[in-house]
Amino acid sequence: MNTILDMKNISISFPGVKALSNVDFQAQTGRVHALIGANGAGKSTLMKILSGAYGHYEGDMSINGEPVHIRQPADAKKHGIQMVYQEVDTALIPHLTVGENIMMDQLINGRQEKGWIRWRQLREEAAALLRKMNLSLSPTKQISELTLAEKQMVLIARAISNDCRFLILDEPTAPLSQTETDELFRIVRQLKEEDVSIIFISHRLPELFAICDDITIMRNGELVSKNLIADTTQNEVVERMLGRKMDEQFPTRTFQKGRVLLQASALSASGVNGVNIRIHAGEVVGLTGLVGAGKSEICKALFGESKLEAGEIQLNGKSVLFRSPYDAVRHGLVLVPEERRREGVFVSESVLSNITVTTLTSMLKAGVLIDFKKERERAASIIDRLDVRTPSQEAKVRHLSGGNQQKIAIGKWLLAEADVYIFDEPTKGIDVGAKREIFELIAELAARGKGILYASSEMTEIFGMTDRLYVIYDGQAVLEKETSGTTEEEVMYYSTGGK
């Protein structure tokens, strides 16, 4: 007998953003349901509401027509709704055993008597669950010894150790190899046989078409469509995910291709498998692909941040080997990293010292002493040029808005006059107005003959900003094209593993 879960008119807002508006969603036991949408479409938010992580939504939920109230994780679990999050490590305790991690809910929610743990019973129950899933994993092994895929299995085992009727898997295959994915699918199919409903969030279309029965597509916090997956095609899904093109204000540029500045051949590093990248002077080269495809890894490999396993980098026609970012910077290659607050700026330092940190060597007198007057003038010129809104040069960067922090993270490299600028998700978490300013800044750098590598998973930005693009999938460049010679559909198709 099928159980039907219904979510109706679900809306939720976070300070300043309406994340979901009037979304309907339905899942049935004994079926695998695909939930798909571009980054920021609201899939994860919707599933977090379903699993009780966000309690402040509006709308109704019911199971088989009976209204249910899910406002916290315990409510969801009571109704048999379990979620396995993408970051498996945050949900596991590494120095405890597989058995303890699987039976964690029981350990916490007091089946043990008078505070004693019954070790044998715990081991046996965990072993029984693992047997049921056909997994050869010892319950006494430590979590820290497991592979990522095995950790995921442990989390699924934990989910079904409770009464589990609805299992949400958030991008479960992103970190898995092909054989590991096959193993996961075997378990998904088995759970389906046991009348569990699987809600499967993924960006990888071929996978969804291989395993799912139904598909729900979301875009910009709204429901687009719900179909039987057999009634649709990959191309149709991509079109609906993208929807009509969003108009964003990109600066108009005239692109004059100069000499080759950077040429990376057969680059391999952690998360990068034999990538070739070429950047010309004056060119904005896009690096796109889904989250986790390996864009940041490529940026860091070029910047000397991660160790090269193979390949060669030529800068200005000369072969270079960067052992650290220090080497890269000296050779005129700079990076504006993705994690702004962690890697880009010094939040507890002043705006002044943030801007001049990269070029302090050129502001010295007597060899070592800082020429404070020169430093202030240079910083003022950058603050002025980028229109950084700060009360003073002495203000701590912590107190500025995200957009202004990003301007500083970029601004510190403007004085450095590098040849190649790598931007990793430069508009992440900043508002539309600041975005436009950042775009203009990048366009201006290109116009001055700099080579730009622009890594982003935002399709509109890639199409609005770049002259040529590489699509990255699984650490490899699967498509290289002039941006004007391709379409969002084609890029999305290659990003999701189409060949």
Added chain:
Amino acid sequence: MSQKKSFQLFDFFYKYGTILTIVVLIAVFTALNPAFISSDNLLNILRSISIVTIIAVGVTVSLSINGFDLSVGSSASLASAVVISMFVWFSQNLVVALLAAFLSAILIGILNSIMIVKLKIPDMLATLAMMFIIQGVALTYTKGATISENMVISDGSYAEGVISPVFAKLGQLPWIIVIMVAVVLVVQGFLSLTKHGRFMYMIGGNQEAARLSGIPVNKYKVAAYILSALLAALGGIVLASRVMTAEINAGGPYLMDAVAAAFIGLSVLGAGKPNALGTFVGAVLIGILQNGLVMMSVPYYAMDIVKGSVLAFALALTYYKQKHT
């Protein structure tokens, strides 16, 4: 409104609290015993804090890169043993004796750096291990005995070396104070006026961002630990000169006072980061407390209660401030 006012008041205390406390303490101790304010006693206080200050400035340098050097106390012990032994056991001249002591410090700094930079042991734990190692090395080197002129050595004869008279001056007035002031000013200038100091603060603020900004982070970390060990050794040398012997674990007791002074110094004048002048003010505070309490006949064994409380208060100010801005 009143909340804002109370915060301004807190801010005021954060910036000037340490200096205010020093002023109040001077006033109170003077009222209780007018001899406290005599120039003799003030010089006495400065002399008494000079070794702590020199070592504490070393700790300050390690703090500036967001590290922590716990091995400074035993580094000072080893340096004092090495310098005195060079005179007494090996009849060496002043230059050789000082060089030997500083070389031992550079070696310690390099070993600390290897543990921290290459082996990735957290700073405090690596230098804690190093503290024990050096303590043991110093004891082994001296065979567990105090080194002094005319001491009996293992073959039953007397040691014939003499301590250089120039060396003897280092630990006496006014030189001991001159050395301390020079150390404070030079390191303060180094940290706040030079590129290298700025880079050290940037590393301390966000190591990851510093690396991605092209700062050679590891080189600066090595430099910081070598500097910290060198200053500790200087403290040990001055200590040796002051007592003219190398006692067992002579530098050990200075560790806690030095750490306290450096942490109290964080908040002085609202700097919010490790700085040599602040550290000096911190050492002055501790020195005045110690001196005044002795004058008031507080027994020496109760002194640590007061010192610990002052440190806790200073730390509370610093961390409360961090949390609320």
